[in-house]
Amino acid sequence: MDTVTANHCAARWGISEASARRILATVPPIGRDTETGAMLYDPTEADAARDCRPGRGTRTDLAANVMPAGQYEALVTDETIPVQHRALWALLRDGYTRVTDALSLDIADVDFDQRVARVDFPKRRTDPRVIPVSERTAELLRQAKGDRDAGPLITGAHGRPLGRETASRFARHVGASIHAFRPVPHKVGEPPSYGVTQVPAGEVQVGDVVFLADGRSVNVTSVQTVDDPDGRPVMEINVINGFPFLLVAATEPVLIGTRQPGQ
Structure with missing residues (x-):
């Protein structure tokens, strides 16, 4: 041969x-x-x-669609899968978090009592810095960190931070793209440069269209100021289009559609 x-x-x-x-x-x-x-x-x-092999500049790890709820439930509750990966998937699903941001979290970045996580340096300035964590996700994260009180939140072999490529490869091993665990499709691109205004999150109003970091736009239905675990004000922005709410620091810049006169 x-x-x-x-x-x-x-x-x-x-x-x-x-x-x-x-x-x-x-x-x-x-x-x-x-x-x-x-x-x-x-x-x-x-x-x-x-x-x-895809052509130059083509990504093969991007999911065109969100993973169906049934498939997600089956994977995240499968105890034969290492808890580190299930915790990561749950975090991606809960918080609209980017993979790199989730993997960069330290144990100190998560308040398990308040069930929120803080991303100090998100990939984009418009990404939320405070993200909600469900009770189940918090429990998976507790299991993933074990008895450790400091260091990387999600680790791989030998206690080292779990890498993006390892996380992506394992997701493919179970038949999924790592991005399919996020509750919105992964899109490549930026919000349009026309008709967009940057304002502090504290100035967002009901009726505004907010452009998220993944390029999708959402419609704001209500806005209120709440305190994060450190007592700092953050904006709880409730939106439609499939999102329950966003938590953004009041001074954090966000992109909104240019308002009409008198709005």
């Missing part, structure tokens, strides 16, 4: 060997080269993996 290595594939495909290795990561090797020790692959399977 003819076989190829990553070096052979790189030469055939006109790409770097590192890129060839990434493509071949999905192909089971059939042996090793006795002289170099390089993995050997079936050339037909190698070419098929390359043909399935």
Whole structure:
């Protein structure tokens, strides 16, 4: 049988060997080269993996749709799945949190009594810094941290912070995109630059259209000021379009649709 290595594939495909290795990561090797020790692959399977590779700039880990509630419940309650991953999925589902923001949380960032988590440095300025946590999610997070009182909230092997790639790979292992656990579809892009005004969250009004970090717009139905666990004012913004509410620091800038005169 003819076989190829990553070096052979790189030469055939006109790409770097590192890129060839990434493509071949999905192909089971059939042996090793006795002289170099390089993995050997079936050339037909190698070419098929390359043909399935997305074009430049295309993301394969983005979910077009939100995971159905039944599938989510089955996964998050499956005790054969490591609790660290189930806690992460629940956090993504509850708080409209970005994967990188959720994985960056420390134990000290979560108030288990008030059931809120604080993201000090969200990916985008318009992302909420205070996110709600349900009772079930809080319990999963407690189990994930164990007896630890400090350090990363969600850890992987050897107590190190759980990495995004590891989290994404495990989600794929159970048949899902990591982004499918969020309650809104993952979208690439920014809110439109026209017809948008940036205001402090404390100035958001009923009837405003708020543009979220994922590019989706929501309609505000009510606004009130509440205190976070540290006694600082945050805005509880109730919206429609499938969102229960958002918690945003009163001084945090948010993007809203430009108001009509007299609004």
